[in-house]
Amino acid sequence: KAGVTQTPRYLIKTRGQQVTLSCSPISGHRSVSWYQQTPGQGLQFLFEYFSETQRNKGNFPGRFSGRQFSNSRSEMNVSTLELGDSALYLCASATRGVGTEAFFGQGTRLTVV
Amino acid sequence: AQSVTQLDSHVSVSEGTPVLLRCNYSSSYSPSLFWYVQHPNKGLQLLLKYTSAATLVKGINGFEAEFKKSETSFHLTKPSAHMSDAAEYFCVVSLSTDSWGKFQFGAGTQVVVTP
Numbered sequence: 001k002a003g004v005t006q007t008p009r010y011l012i013k014t015r016g017q018q019v020t021l022s023c024s025p026i027s028g029h030r031s032v033s034w035y036q037q038t039p040g041q042g043l044q045f046l047f048e049y050f051s052e053t054q055r056n057k058g059n060f061p062g063r064f065s066g067r068q069f070s071n072s073r074s075e076m077n078v079s080t081l082e083l084g085d086s087a088l089y090l091c092a093s094a095t096r097g098v099g100t101e102a103f104f105g106q107g108t109r110l111t112v113v
Numbered sequence: 114a115q116s117v118t119q120l121d122s123h124v125s126v127s128e129g130t131p132v133l134l135r136c137n138y139s140s141s142y143s144p145s146l147f148w149y150v151q152h153p154n155k156g157l158q159l160l161l162k163y164t165s166a167a168t169l170v171k172g173i174n175g176f177e178a179e180f181k182k183s184e185t186s187f188h189l190t191k192p193s194a195h196m197s198d199a200a201e202y203f204c205v206v207s208l209s210t211d212s213w214g215k216f217q218f219g220a221g222t223q224v225v226v227t228p
Binding site: 042056090102 | 217
């Protein structure tokens, strides 16, 4: 069974640009969540999608958005990039439910210059 | 509100000696708790989880954790460290009983294993 796939693995963007990251969950998993990992802030929750609807949202500005498609694949978009957006972005998928664990992808390393 | 505190940012152990990673949580109701490991340039891998069944939870690679409600702790242990255990470890609490996916991560504990 294939794991969670994130593309691309690495990205370099310029301040002010926008970026789209992609996540393909494990087959059968309908919940996808996104996390930002930085050395200073650690791992922070961005948002979760289930059945194409955003179910939870973290404390990030509106420049961070996402969506989920009918096949459960998800994209995350960051507009007007800032230097502070440089981070490892991790996607996780699950079957959803209390106590169910998340399965993480290897992440997309975004560098904003 | 729920939160999780990892009491040690770095732990250094010798190969073959026990490992103890400490985690305290706060929760207004019975939490779901997890330990994940992250090796360099890799994603997060689940070691074990607690979901109100047995308080002593066994995970992969010889790790186990004990849920102690009275102490609000969920410490991770391994009897004998291996070089491959060098990684960063995260204690995680699930933030809601009616909504999955909003995990609260601890700050992480970097484990160094010396020969």
